[in-house]
Each structure stands twice: as C-alpha cells, then as structure tokens.
Amino acid sequence: MSVRPIVLLGDPRLRLVGKPVDSFGKYIHELLDDLTETVRKAPGAGLAAPQIGEAVRACVVDVEGQLHELVNPRVVRSQGDDRDLEGCLSIPGYVAYVTRREKVWVVAQNRFGKKIKVSGTGLLGRAFQHEIDHLDGKLYIDYLDSMEELIPVTQGDEEGEPSRAAATALA
DSSP: OOOOOOOTTTTTGOOOOOOOOOSHHHHHHHHHHHHHHHHHHHHEEEEEEEGOOOOOOOEEETTTTEEEEEEEEEEEEEEEEEEEEEEOOTTTTTEEEEEEEEEEEEEEETTHHHHHHEEEHHHHHHHHHHHHHHTTTTOOOGOOOOOGGGGGGGOOOTTTTOOOOHTTTTO
C-alpha cells in the first residue's frame, strides 16, 4: 500500500471515464489498497481511481469508520433530494452547496468480483454519488451554475476547530 498523489482540477485525467473492471487480481487489490491509504491520509470521505490517475471504475468510501470498496458501481435506485456543502480532494480549498439524492442504493462488486449491494443517506449517500460521478468524469462543480458559487474553506476558528465547510469535504 502506498499514498498516491491526488490529481487536481485542470489535469485531463480527472475527466476520463473509468473503464469497467473485469479482472479481480493483484492490480485491483493494490489499487483499492492505495485508494484507501491515500483517502485516509488526505483525509477525505472517499476517493475514486481517476483521482490518482487510474481510469478504471473503482473507488472507496470511508464514512464513520466503515470502508466501502466499490468496483463497477452504479446507482440503481434513489429517492428524495438533499442540498448540502460538498468538497473534493481534487479541488482543495473550496466547497459549494450541491443538491444530490437523499438516499441511494448502489450495486457494485467487491475486490474479488462478488456482487454487493449498499445503500446510504446523509454523508454516506452523498459520498457514493460523488465518487460514482468521478468514475464518469464528472465533478461536483459541474452541478453549479457558476464558479462564483464556490466557497473558500477556512482553516478553522480561533479555538482550532475546523469549519463546517472543511469538515464536509468528500473526495
């Protein structure tokens, strides 16, 4: 496992559509391990393969101590709407209000190719949607009407507490 550099906005690899994974051997295991170590070091709530320069359909979501490794994920059902602050490790220093589905159901494969089903609301549901968007070459800023909607992230208040904006950054 190793921490990999995160691709930043402006790098064309961030807009590549991930290719489906059909082999579940050493490469995908190492990629998922690297994604996990990198997102935890960042720290973030999730990270997709294109964010470390790999155009494949694999991502990790790490919310509330629960790690989800998703290969070839897709949202199969959703309900409701939720508008909240969202950030991205590939666009450091900024967040914006983004409307996403309130609850999503996702079908994917695990690191061994076995079909899995997961669902999420709140930050978990938002992170699933955010990471799957990365696999399609889409960023949260694509939901904004204008880049002027971006909010600079403060480093924290005088007591050293992180701001709400800083605390809700995803991947």
